[in-house]
Every structure is written in C-alpha cells, then in structure tokens.
Amino acid sequence: MRVAVADDHPMFRAGLRGLIEDSAGLEFAGEASDGAAAVELCRSIAPDVLLMDLRMPGLTGVDATRRIVAEMPGVAVLVLTMVEDDTSLLATLRAGARGYLLKGAAPDEIATAVKAAASGQVLFGAGIADRLTGLLAATRQEPHPFPELSARERDVLDLLAQGRANPDIARRLGLSEKTVRNNVSAILAKLRVADRPSAIVRAREAGLGARPGAQFDGFPGSWGSE
Template structure:
C-alpha cells in the first residue's frame, strides 16, 4: 500500500518540482499540494494523508503553527519538515509542535524517500548535521539549560519580540510592560537589526518559526494556537 503524501511549500516552482520528484518514488502517492500553512491544515483534513512534507517559512500560517494544528486534529498524520532553516530555534520549535522529521532542502531523493517511509511508520528522522545537535542536546541530560531562541537578543528584546509575534502594537506593548512608546520603538528597531529583517512581518515569521508568539500557559488556555496569530 502506497504512502499518501501532501506537499506544502509556498514557492510554486520548488513545490511543483518536489511533487514531481516524490510522485516518481516507489511506494509513494502524492495526493495533493498546498501553498501555505492554512491550506495545508484544510487539505490534511480533507485528504487525510499519511505524511505531510512541510516547509516552515510561509505566508498566512507558518509551518510551525500548521504542524501544531495538524498534529492536534489528525494525530495519525506524520509531519516531515523540509526547509532551508537549520537553526536550533527552528528545529526544536518544529519538534515541540509535533513534527516527526526535519530535513534540509538539498536532501537527495533517496534521503527524502527514506524519511517519508520512516515517519509514516512512526519513526523520527533528522538530517545528519541536525541529528548530531539534537543527540547532543538530549545527551546533556535533564539538567541541561533550555534552548533559548535568538541568543543574540537581550531578555527584554526577546520579550518584546514575543509580544510582537502575538500581534501586539508598540503602544500595546508599552502599556503592558510599563515602558514608554519610544523605548519600545527603540527595542523593536534593535530586534530588527539583530535579526536582519526588513520589517515587522518578517520578524513575526522568524519569531513564530522559533516558537515565540504562543499564548501564555494558564490552566484554561488552549495551548495549540494564539487566536491573534
């Protein structure tokens, strides 16, 4: 029986090439494709694939949030991330969201096929360079320090980036943190410079890929998704 695959990527030419490549693999059937995370969630519910091959940096709904929704709605569907993002922030955010595999774009067809088959059978797979980092993290034991997203940012800058990713304006952030609007603007500008982004939308995309922008944990909170995102 063939493994049923949904391909998700926002770049049309890359997505079409990936669909063609995966469709030619033995034992695999491509049942659909999607151009963003929201469409991926919808088509997963409609088509019930065995595996979703998921990009991360996408419009509408990024791959991290899409993965979280898919895993919550269809636990039997495995998500295999295929992305250019190789930072620890993205890797651990994807795994926390429920992805079973993480490959970098540039993986050859044989590696993609092996990974699709593995996650479909409930295994977890990583690109070789990423696997060594993940193993090192867990080998450090439960006492190891948690991975901090964007270590180049100060604690205050990271806090403000988290609020930006949750959809708050500079004025709302200033009110919440008891800071002046000018101070918040300065922090936001510093964040943009350090992340090398052109504006708010790109900063939000990077932040959410790294797991920021989620609602605060409370006993009654729905931890799957921030309604403002």
Template sequence: MMVGERMTNEGRMTAQPVRVLIADDHPIFRDGLATLLEPHPDIEVVARAADGAEAVALASEHRPDVIVMDIQMPHVNGIEATRRVLAEQPSVGVLVFTMGEDDSTLLSAMRAGARGYLVKGAAQDEVVRAITAVAAGGVVFGASLAARIGELLSPSQTRQATEFPMLTEREREVLDLIAAGRSNGQIAAELFLAPKTVRNNVSAILSKLQATDRAEVIIRARDAGMGQRD
C-alpha cells in the first residue's frame, strides 16, 4: 500500500491525505504554514512542534508521512531531530525548510536523511508539491545543493573513499574538515555534532590512519584532495 492510500471495508483503495508534522520554533511561521496547508484536501497537519525534541516525540506519537523541519531550533536542532526520527521511522520523509543556510549545513541535513529542502517564503503550491513529492519517496532540493551533491560524487570524492577505505563516511566528513583547517569546535558546529562525538571521530581517524598527530593527518588528507573548501 502506498503513502496516501488506505483500504476501505469493501476492499477498495481510496486516497488518503498526506499526514504532516510541522517543526519550527517560530510560532508565526509554524502556525502560518499550518493555516496554509490545512484547507488542502490532500494534506492533513497532524501535529506542530516548537523544537527538535518535541518534533521527535510527536513524530513517535503521530507517525506522520512527512515532517517539515526547521534547522535552527532550540534544545535539539533540526538535523539531530532528523537523525533521531529516522532511526525509529526510516520511511518518514523529512523536508527541511530554511531561511537560506549554507550548502554545508544543507548537506549535513541530507546526510542525516532529509529528502529535500525549500527556502522559507516559497509559494503555497510549491510547498504542496514538495510535500507530496517527498511523501511519494521523491527528493526535492535547490540548484545550489544539486551542484554540491555533484561535487560529492566527483572523481575526487571517489579517490578519497579509495584512499581511506578504513574510515566511515562520517569520519571522512570530519577528516575533510580537519584538512580544511577547522578546529574540533568548528567541526562540531558545522556538522551539528556534540564536541565529544567529534573528539571520538578524530581519535578514531588518528588510530585508523596510524598517524602520530593532527598535522600528519592534514598532510595525508590534502594529498588525497580533501580540505578544498572556501
């Protein structure tokens, strides 16, 4: 059975609205979006969350088809909330709404499992199309992110994976930022990770690469084409 369908008592398939949870710490945007969506016959707003922690709890309670997720929220940000929701409900479609985050932040959201993003201020019909596309398993993202995804799939990225096959995807992500000269604190902020998580990743990278210090890691990573950021 596909999202948006249900079985009647007579055994017929009938259309069912896409169940949506809106997570945003700004009540004007959160309630305004709900007001725009609620009259639409193909969409049902089942819950509204004011922060990431509430979004995780309400997602577990209401089992939505799609979560419209803000990134910058108190207590638990949208990226971490996305990870937590998808760990429990991998079929949920997360659509990130942003005021215009940088590409690295948006890529972090996609790596966390988000299936798309829209800029706040998008037209109502564009929002509806994005929600229904994500609910159907599609991916929605802007041109700038598409270009960055293309970079991730470039031959240089393939080389990085070949050069460091012992590293996990997250460790290669951290290594790329180390090579770019970022401190642990900057890496934590950019990837929306806890400082302890970054320290653990750095320790794992040093151990797996059998490197004596951070400087050696930077040299090896840059030789592999990593750290080439603005």
C-alpha cells in the first residue's frame, strides 16, 4: 500500500515517513510541501493514500483535496492536521476526504486510519466522530435560511456574520484569500445585496454568526476587500 505525505513542515514529513516505513504493509511513495505540489505528486505517482495537512502555503489542503478527489478518485485523501474547528472539519469532508485525524494521534492510530482509507472506509480520530455526528444532526434539524447558497458559501457567510475578515475566513476554511473573495462576490449576487455590510445584516437577522459570549456592537472598522 503506497502512501504519500503533504505537509509544509520538513520535520513532520520526516516523522511520517519513518512511521510509514516502519508499518507493516505500508510503503512510502513520496512527499510534497504544499497543496499544489501534492496535486502534482498524485498525478505523477497515484499513491493509494495521501496524508494531507490543511494549512499550507499557496493552495490549501481543502482545495488540494477537492482537486485530487475530482481528478484521481482512486487516491484516498486522509487529513492529518492541527486544525480542529467544526468549520474546517465540514469543509474537508465536503471536499471528499476519507478521514480526519489530529496531529497528536498515536502512530498506530495513523497507520490504522491509512489502511482503512485505502480499503474505502472513512475514519475519524478520537473525539472527531462525536463532533461530526452532532454537526450533521444540527444540519438536519435546522434548514439553512439561504438555500440558494452553496455549502461553501454558507460557511463563508456564517463567518462574515461573525465579523471576520477575508484572511481569517481563508485560514479557518482552509481556502485561499482569492477563493474567499470569489465566494463573497457570489454571496452578494445571490442575496441581491449591494455590499458586504448588507449581507452581514441579512445573515445576522437569519441567526447566523452567533458565537458563545460574542456581542455585535456595530460593524468592525475595516472589512477588507471582497
């Protein structure tokens, strides 16, 4: 079973390489230091499994996962990251990842998840599965007030309603800032509003953007570009 690694930290890549080479039935196939390189690596060697970080320079892990799954469905993408917020979890799964582990996972847990992904299973790390169940249950019980928006656009709108700027939204969703700007433009068009503050008003009126302990006292002083 051939396994590749995509992570921007050389020491972490080296550690994963050692883990793979020491695990029975696994073979190290190659490595990449960013999302674009991960896509090219999969195109050239077609590994059985790619261990993918989310936050990398250039093309993010989420966008790289989406491209790999679309172009090379035989490559199982398994996310291994330090990012553990709910928005990133859902964005990653929507992109087609076969599992989600945190970097604190034990070596045997990672090896087990790799083998599960290669066999077509979906596996989540400790605590992730329970959170995902709760998120999916909430999604089923509470239809979104803006059905005209795509899943990604709804995530962006929710973060907009929290008063977050484009760089923060990009970081939280594992997207590029250009992708976030494109999504904001699409949101404005679909909601038929003239500007970003107007979209935020509509989102908050619909109940989006609430965070525990958060208070909205008007709009932040700088919204950034669309």
